[in-house]
Amino acid sequence: MRIGILGDIHANTEALTAVVKSMREDGVDVFVQVGDIVGYGPEPSECIDIVRELGCVTCLGNHDAAVLDLLDTSYFNNFARAAIHWTKPRLRPEDLKFLRGLQLVERRPPFTVVHGSLHMPDQFGYVISPVEAIDSLDQQDTQLCFVGHSHVPAIYLRRDDSPQDIHVVPHSEAEISYKGFDRILMNVGSVGQPRDEDPRAAYGLVDTDLGIANIKRVVYDIPGVQRKIRDAGLPDVLANRLALGV
Numbered sequence: 001m002r003i004g005i006l007g008d009i010h011a012n013t014e015a016l017t018a019v020v021k022s023m024r025e026d027g028v029d030v031f032v033q034v035g036d037i038v039g040y041g042p043e044p045s046e047c048i049d050i051v052r053e054l055g056c057v058t059c060l061g062n063h064d065a066a067v068l069d070l071l072d073t074s075y076f077n078n079f080a081r082a083a084i085h086w087t088k089p090r091l092r093p094e095d096l097k098f099l100r101g102l103q104l105v106e107r108r109p110p111f112t113v114v115h116g117s118l119h120m121p122d123q124f125g126y127v128i129s130p131v132e133a134i135d136s137l138d139q140q141d142t143q144l145c146f147v148g149h150s151h152v153p154a155i156y157l158r159r160d161d162s163p164q165d166i167h168v169v170p171h172s173e174a175e176i177s178y179k180g181f182d183r184i185l186m187n188v189g190s191v192g193q194p195r196d197e198d199p200r201a202a203y204g205l206v207d208t209d210l211g212i213a214n215i216k217r218v219v220y221d222i223p224g225v226q227r228k229i230r231d232a233g234l235p236d237v238l239a240n241r242l243a244l245g246v
């Protein structure tokens, strides 16, 4: 089985369509989406439609929760909050219905999907180092778990007989073999707003037959989405950052 994992789309249709095209070329059988379809970007409904049409296994992100009033936005930064206020009145009833149907955690052996961490998923903590990875891995009862939220890709691997010994593969486009590891936690990075100083859209690819995991990057039309962000009246910084990958 080939699993294609995308997330943190953030209403960026240009990035999402480029990633989906690349995933189809990879021969993906199962599509997974780790949350935050909306927020920051100019085309939330378009992105929800694409995720639905792909039949993605999907969980709820913090920006998705915020537009549903399930999350207090006082801890969001000003630009994120402005984008939530911009997004809310533009969502169609069917978009809200779709987002309301999402769960914090989707368990589909051999994988689990959660936006931030399996450790208190409703708190939307970030996995950015082995410290947080251990907390999430302790709750992981499938071999694979896919997360996003930090917008920085990385893969954490461990064996059940040495749970404190975390093998980390920081962002790299190399294929890695996870054979011999019992638990794999994969942060797939962000489709629509990468923050690892690489502006290309990121997604994950896992081949469960071969035991291989891979973070892939795709070039997309950044000026195209920047134009839409500015035309929409969203904060300029949300357009500028896309060219820098921050």
Ligand code: ZN
Pocket: 008, 010, 036, 063, 149, 151
């Ligand atoms: Zn996000």
